[in-house]
Amino acid sequence: MKTPFRLLLLGVFLLAPIATTSAAEPVKFGDALYAKFQHARCLQCHQFNSRRNxxxxxxxxxxxYLCDNCHTPRITGLPxxxxxxxHERMDWTGLSARDxxxxxxxxxGVGDVNRKLVEHMLHDGRVHWAxxxxxxxxGKFPSVPGGSDEWARDVRAWAESGMFCE
Ligand code: HEC
Ligand code: HEC
Known part of the structure; x- marks a missing residue:
């Protein structure tokens, strides 16, 4: 009876570090945020000025011009x-997660880009509209699955992992 018990203990010691390593895997942009960036509600506006798309x-x-004449504050909920x-250089339609x-x-622009990006993602009114x-x-078009609660969780998890694009 003693040998299987020792083997079990040995197994726990060998596997424990592996489990810890995978739990500490950094959260990647491609894990959850990429699919949301590529959702139609973001793309339709971000590709607005793109001839290519x-x-x-x-x-x-x-x-x-005069977008607000039709997209009134009452409709969009925005000021x-x-x-x-x-600008069309902000069109990421169909690009890879990294790009x-x-x-x-x-x-x-310049400065603390990561901080600005988190700020924009968490607080921009147009992002929240999407x-x-x-x-x-x-009428209403489908919003991004998960809404702003799931979004905020995903943004914070990525920010805490260092916000790498890879
Ligand atoms: C109503 C149009 C509209 C929608 C919808 C929209 N955006 Fe934007 N977005 C803009 C505009 C305009 C800017 C530029 C803002 C500025 O220059 O201050 C911008 C800028 C950004 C930026 C700043 C960096 C960059 O690439 O320019 C990010 C990131 C961004 N949007 C992400 C998103 C995401 C993610 C969604 C969907 C969840 C989204 N946007 C939905 C209009 C929109
Ligand atoms: C004459 C009225 C009118 C004006 C002006 C107008 N829009 Fe629209 N827009 C609409 C209508 C109606 C729709 C819904 C039908 C469609 O998808 O084209 C729409 C849809 C959109 C969509 C797609 C939304 C989505 O997520 O699928 C975007 C983005 C958009 N408009 C941006 C703008 C911007 C930016 C301006 C100003 C430069 C503007 N619109 C000016 C009437 C207008």
Whole structure:
């Protein structure tokens, strides 16, 4: 009876460090955030000015001005002037996890890019519109699965792991 018990103990000692190592694996951008960045609610706005991806500026939206006339604050839940599309260099449609992450960081200018990025992801009104709202002048489009609670958890986990793009 003694030998199997010793073997069991030995097994626990051998396996324990392996289990600890995998628990400490860093959270990657590709784990959860990438799929959300590539969700239609983010993409439709981020590709708005992209000719390559036939963004709405080249397709459905010929007029590029006065967005609020149709996307009113009552519809979007945003203050007047906030509903607008980014420059086309912020279009990450179809890019890999690594490139999506690099573009998000590259467009934040100089300074503490990681801090600015977390700040933007947690507090930007348009990001929250995509996560929780999805309302357009033609009715509600599906918002990003998980909403802002799951999003905040994923953003914090990635931030605590060092925010690597790999
Ligand atoms: C004349 C009214 C009108 C104006 C002005 C307008 N939009 Fe729209 N927009 C709509 C309608 C209606 C929809 C929903 C139908 C569709 O998907 O095209 C829409 C949809 C969108 C979507 C897609 C939302 C999604 O997640 O699928 C985006 C992004 C968008 N508009 C951005 C803008 C921006 C940016 C401007 C200003 C540069 C603007 N719109 C100006 C009427 C307008
Ligand atoms: C209504 C349009 C709109 C929607 C929807 C939207 N964004 Fe943006 N986003 C913008 C604009 C405009 C900027 C540029 C803001 C600035 O320059 O201050 C921006 C900037 C960013 C940035 C800053 C870095 C960069 O790449 O420029 C990130 C990151 C970002 N958005 C992520 C997201 C994510 C993730 C979603 C979906 C959950 C999303 N956005 C939905 C309009 C939008």
């Amino acid at each position: 036939n963004g709405r500026a080249y397709a459905s939206h010929r007029s590029r 007047r002037g906030e509903w607008m599309a980014p 999506t992450c690099l573009i998000a960081k590259r467009n934040l 996560l929780d709202n999805g309302m357009t002048p033609n």
